[in-house]
Amino acid sequence: MNISEKSKKIIDSCRFCWMCRHVCPIGNATGLERNTARARALGASLVVRGATELNEIADNVYECMLCGACTNNCMTGWDPKVFIYELRREIVYAGCAPEYIKALISKRIESGNVFGLPVPEKLTKAAKKNGKTLFFAGATAVYKAPECVLDALGLIEKAGEKCAFDPLLNSGADLWFLTGKTKETFDAASRCAQALSGYDQVVVYDPKDLAFLLHECREWGVEIKTSLVSFNEYLNNLIDSGKIKVNKSEKEYALQDSYAYARDLGDCESGRKIIDKVGVRKEMLLIGKEADAAGELIMREYMPAVIDAAARNRWTSAKNMNCFTLVTESPDEYVTLLATKPENFEVFTLEKIILNNMGE
Ligand code: SF4
Ligand code: SF4
Structure with missing residues (x-):
């Protein structure tokens, strides 16, 4: 297996502090110990040492949303996503990817998208x-x-x-x-x-x-x-320049932070600024860089029940904080939250709340 020294260091640095066990949206959805960065580090370590085969850990390597919550909380300061990406490459090159992953890759090659769909x-x-x-x-x-x-x-x-x-x-x-x-x-x-x-x-x-x-x-x-x-x-x-005029309403909105905005791009504010312009901002628990991911649509192709369970966990979190209207800033989370929305709750995109609150 050809993985970098950096990845080997990350794998070996795991202190088994279990922090990633609490923050992993997939682990929280399945309740399984294997669905944590810690378990993946352990599996990768066994492969690196020749104690097990790469194909033995292939499923588990794909049971990760790559949301970065573990990275944000890992006490070693390392990024478990680094070795997960490398393991995926090695698994694909070794030809031992799970069949459901091979199918997605084939669709991507044949149709230009992993969903195998025509452009609407x-x-x-x-x-x-x-x-x-x-x-x-x-x-x-x-x-x-x-x-x-x-x-x-x-x-x-x-x-x-x-x-x-x-x-x-x-x-x-x-x-x-x-x-x-x-x-x-x-x-x-x-x-x-x-x-x-x-x-x-x-x-x-x-x-x-x-x-x-x-x-x-x-x-x-x-x-x-x-x-x-x-x-x-x-x-x-567009709003600040006056090209779009909005009215500030009394409606309450809570932002579902996209992990890509919050953690990968370091932007926890731009979505909130939009909400502040059109309504009243509420906050759930686990927001900003600590945000709990509500879904990933490629993964939903092969683990739909688990992804929807992660989205439902987010709705529970919203309910606990009396947040009845969620606003998303990524298509992945809009789709998963809409699909799992409890009765009397709402989910909108940022563009939709602007459209709903436009002035003359
Ligand atoms: S990247 Fe996200 S889904 Fe993957 S192990 Fe870390 S917390 Fe879990
Ligand atoms: S948070 Fe980091 S050090 Fe702690 S168990 Fe998870 S991967 Fe290991």
């Missing part, structure tokens, strides 16, 4: 070539949350902004999730970078895509010659 007709119709700014929706939103993409495009139009939109663009973050740093991921990222580089500015809707483009692509030397802006930042700018 309404988004094909919404495609626009002209504009110096590109609205980059990302594959998760295009195939799993097309209504959110239409809302976002509608809001941009109401602001009088001219944005190009190509629903076929895929950053490669999906391959990064499934296979880590492989040639296929690198090639997908390079193709996307080339397409993005034709624009002055790219507004990135999905924070997982933005984190991937800003961090992994740059680390690998994939050159992206454009200015990348998060959708939250773009929305705040």
